Amino acid sequence: MTENNTSRPFDETEALAWLRSQPDGRVTASAAELGRQWGWNRMRTSRRLRAWQKAGHILRNAEEIVVTASVTPAVTEAAGVVPEATVTRRSMTPVKRAAFIVALVLACVSAAFSIDGLTAIFAGAFWPVIIMGAALEAGKLVAAAWLTENWRSAPPLLCLILVTMIGVLMSLNAIGVFGFLTRAHLDHMVALDLALADRTADTEAGLAIQVQSVADLDRRIAQIDAAVEESTRLGRPIGAMTLADQKRRDRADIVAARQHEAQALANLRVEKAKVDAERRRAEADVGPVRYLAELTGMPATDLERAVRLLTLALVAVLDPMAVALLLAAGARTERARLR
Structure with missing residues (x-):
């Protein structure tokens, strides 16, 4: 799991893009650990994870998080990450x-x-x-x-x-x-x-x-x-x-x-x-x-x-x-x- 090298907290787009940048779009971490990576408090992290899961952007199984919704190139470039793993599509x-x-x-x-x-x-x-x-x-x-x-x-x-x-x-x-x-x-x-x-x-x-x-x-x-x-x-x-x-x-x-x-x-x-x-x-x-x-x-x-x-x-x-x-x-x- 990569560290947040920036001094400012991530915004929501950057946080989602950071999840997307992880190997195979997967990360195993608690809400508190993710909040430290993004510069957020635990409550905000938990709330945003629930919202993303409800919107279908991620899947959660215990502490494992899998990104399921695609992130646009503009978003990933703004976060300074290159997409490597999965994309999802409806057909x-x-x-x-x-x-x-x-x-x-x-x-x-x-x-x-x-x-x-x-x-x-x-x-x-x-x-x-x-x-x-x-x-x-x-x-x-x-x-x-x-x-x-x-x-x-x-x-x-x-x-x-x-x-x-x-x-x-x-x-x-x-x-x-x-x-x-x-x-x-x-x-x-x-x-x-x-x-x-x-x-x-x-x-x-x-x-x-x-x-x-x-x-x-x-x-x-x-x-x-x-x-x-x-x-x-x-x-x-x-x-x-x-x-x-x-x-x-x-x-x-x-x-x-x-x-x-x-x-x-x-x-x-x-x-x-x-x-x-x-x-x-x-x-x-x-x-x-x-x-x-x-x-x-x-x-x-x-x-x-x-x-x-x-x-x-x-x-x-x-x-x-x-x-x-x-x-x-x-x-x-x-x-x-x-x-």
Whole structure:
């Protein structure tokens, strides 16, 4: 550790430059020893070391001090020392760049879902809600980025206010996203149920009519055959033959009509089978949700509760992940290299 050869005390710039001039930018000394080197008292030395550590200029481990922030050439020349050891720099690494990009993508997706959900809640103010939602989302991200850059130097009250506002905005975002996802699920299920219900009602009504028509034609054919059989049984074969000749054309027309109605009935039954198949296919769409309900111990028939839990899980991850990645992308990291 070099001695202070000057008669005057060091100023703060010279003291920091002196630390920087030590081998590898490291020195092991107490605050009192450093104060003697710089011509300071122990209290001033301790106070300045704490301030430099808070500002990120140095790192302290017990009595070892490591310079982490670079000192400009003008400062080192003024102190009469030549920098020899480490310099630190902040750089946007590929991982941080990826985190920043993904954070923006997640924030945009979350904002779009949230704003859409809020417009459904406040349907009477469509465009004002969109403008307000976009402004609030931008303010939330900027506040998070500002806190990342100024957390150590900002006033504690301001940091508390901003953190509170970010938390409130994330809660509002969660409400909007929850509304958007649940509305999408309900709209799909309601539209599907209505479409299938309409087709089922039409098919059931047609089936009832066709069954009645076929039954009526069968009854008329049976009446003609019964009349002919009754004449024959009573020992009037000539009358039976005459009656059969009279009713032959009518019976043939009725049989033809019966075949036509039977074909229509078969077509309706095929249509009903198709509707039932579409209903089963719609139930298969929510099959994963049913399995999720069973996995979590809920009744397989209580699909809506499982859908709500899944929606809440998505809401709890989407916007917080965007904010967390934005904070990670702007977090202070320092890397030393030999000059």
